[in-house]
Amino acid sequence: MNKPDTRIQKKNQAAILDAGLLVFSQFGFRGSTLDQVADEAGLSKPNLLYYFRSKEAIYTSLLAKLLENWLEPLRELDPQGDPVDELMAYAKRKLDMSQHFPRESRLFANEIIQGAPRIGDVLRGELRELVDEIAVVINGWAAEGRIKAVDPYHLIFSIWALTQHYADFDVQVRAILGDVDPFDGAEKHLEAMLHGLLTP
């Protein structure tokens, strides 16, 4: 029964999601209006609602897409690889996302700050399980003496915190750095931090 989307549908749905991402990531769900999204997408409000059932539908559609990209890098972490390399690679992947998809990061941040009303289940379910698995791996590495003993959970938190900071607090970072590109120094600093934390 699902007819494949026409060209026009694809284009407009993409435009709406792109506009929604921009608006929702800045003002959060409650602070955003359909008119803002419609303007940004270059469509009329009723036209938006022809493609999406409701404001909520646009938002949850964005969140769903986001969660995939959010969890994926975690899965790519290879227990067989070199500990420092693996964690560094993960951190860099996250930093790249902050650099190239800051709106996604801010959307996520907004949702969490609001209390994660729509993704709390994923956090307590899928995400937690994933992190638990990785914690086991990291503890294993530490037990083998391949890295220093660290709390794996807080290690992961610090990678998240630092990398997402460059997207979520972009305005503040740039206010302080002036013309210097934040991401130049960020990567080196991230390396230094992980190195100091992990290398025996």
Next chain:
Amino acid sequence: MNKPDTRIQKKNQAAILDAGLLVFSQFGFRGSTLDQVADEAGLSKPNLLYYFRSKEAIYTSLLAKLLENWLEPLRELDPQGDPVDELMAYAKRKLDMSQHFPRESRLFANEIIQGAPRIGDVLRGELRELVDEIAVVINGWAAEGRIKAVDPYHLIFSIWALTQHYADFDVQVRAILGDVDPFDGAEKHLEAMLHGLLTP
């Protein structure tokens, strides 16, 4: 001309600011309504507006108070002290704020994510100057060989990022840690991070 506030004024203004802090920190300025704040404060909406000119006035009043507490710990950093001790003390001060004043942290986060429309000037002015001064101090310490060479700006960012993460992403952190108190491990991890980053 400024008559001192009566008991009733003090009580109600405090109630309004407390309610405003709760509401604004969760939903941001645009996502919050005066009715929410009024309910939370246990006052009627017109009564709110008897004490504050507008929604904006409540919000900016909160931001002003917040900025003081936000900048103060930075000023307490003593260039004469022991580098690692000083930075560690600063980080712990920030972590304590995240633990005991998470709403303030989230209010700040919301404002920044929105693009800091009301405090951009402070960021580019007062905050930037302060950070610049501290950067000089840190660079001095490094030049004297008392700490490893680090980018002082990104060092400060990582302290901010990590400490505020525990307040702003509280829901996510607790979703992952379950019953474990985040702030137990956080302080130790913060120490480990700074130690690894600073100790030669």
Next chain:
DNA sequence: CAATAATTTGACCAACTGGTCAAAGGCAGG
């Protein structure tokens, strides 16, 4: 206790909100 000032409220308003709907406009295949 009366008078004055501070506080609280219900009724109200214009603008905005998310959402509906019937009708009109456009576009493909025959």
Next chain:
DNA sequence: CCTGCCTTTGACCAGTTGGTCAAATTATTG
């Protein structure tokens, strides 16, 4: 060119929003 479907829109609606105001209520003070 016509038919049928996809797309777009203007008009509209009920509920919410920030904010006003005059009147009522409650302190405070001489």
